[in-house]
Amino acid sequence: MQIPKGKKIYFASDNHLGAPTKEASLPREKKFVAWLDEVKKDAAVIFLLGDLFDFWMDYKYVVPKGFTRTLGKLAEISDAGIPIYYFVGNHDLWMDDYFETELNIPVYHKPKEFTFNNKTFFIGHGDGLGPGDKGYKRMKKVFTNPVCKWLFRWLHPDIGVRLAQHLSVKNKLISGDDDAKFLGEDNEWLVQYCKRKLETKHRHFFVFGHRHLPLNINLDNNSKYINLGDWIQYYTYGVFDGENLELKKY
Template identity: 85%
Template sequence: MNIPKGKKIYFASDNHLGAPTAEASRPREQKFVAWLDEIKGDAAAIFLMGDLFDFWFEYKTVVPKGFTRTLGKLAEITDSGIPVYFFVGNHDLWMNGYFQEELGIPVYHKPQEYTFNNKTFLIGHGDGLGPGDKGYKRMKKIFTSSLGKWLFRWLHPDIGVKIAQYLSVKNKLISGDDDAKFLGEDNEWLVQYCKRKLETKHSDYFIFGHRHLPLEIELNKNSKYVNLGDWIQYYTYGVFDGENLELKKF
């Protein structure tokens, strides 16, 4: 993709809308919608990097209640011709067509490679990548299995959503997240993942979410790992102007 002059690509992650309650997350949602409204003027594309919702499950004919302001703003943006791309996180794994059909937003379940103005990017949410985190990786296999989704779908939505919301907040194994503090390069699984990727293929930028920390780490003189932070504490996002990628705060 060549970015037109004066246009930019934006990246954001980890809004966790609905947490800890719909009422408590409403101001954060309004702030995120204001950000979308601000950037739509010069956005060449927008990448939402997962955990937009604290819980999301698509039944055959039902999706979770709420998030009207966010969904409406995304529909407005895609209807205007600005592409939006969504990468599922560990809290909104269970997407199955709604974003594609209703909003025209492609949904990805694994990291993807892109080239923007001759700069190469590897982009994903970041959960379950790299060494370690074995408990979460086992749990994710269960959650994403056809049997697991089929069994959950038999729960009435009022029951299933309530259970999932409770576990999302209370269970660290399900969330896959440690307390949001920097562990050092040798202990950051995503840093190790990026370094291993560089052994076989170059990328100028590795962009992930999941860690809830705004991070910029030089992997070597030509490659950088960027973690986008979150929209709970930091309100940070990434912006690429065609030459350089920066983390900014809204």
């Protein structure tokens, strides 16, 4: 895909709307909606890299209550013909077809490669990739098991959503979140994952979320790893102008 002159690609991740409570996250939601309203003016594509909500579950007939401002703005942008791509994170693993059927937003459950202006991007949320983090990887297999998802759906939504929100905030193993401190390139597992991917195929940009740290790391002379940070502490996002990908703060 060639990006039209004057247009840009935007990336954001890890809003965790609803945490620690919906009331407490409302100012952050309003700020994110204001950002969406601003970037839609020159956006060619918008990528949302997961954990937009602190918990999300597509039941057969209902979805979690709230987040009307965000969903309405996404619908407006999508209806205007601006493509939005969504990658599920570890807090919204159970997103099914609601975004696709209601908002016309494709949903991806694994990292995916894109090419814009002859620049290759490898994009995903980032959870469960690279070496280590074995406890979370085992937990993710449980959560994504079709039988486990089917059993959870039998809980009344009032019970299921409350239980999931409690576990999301309280249990670090389930959330997959580490303390957001830079561990050095040798210990950052997403950096190691990107370097291993480069051994088999070159990509110009690896773009992930999940770490809640804004990072811009050169992997070699012509490849970068970008972590988008979050919309809790940093309010950072990525923007590609057709040639360069930069991190910016809103």
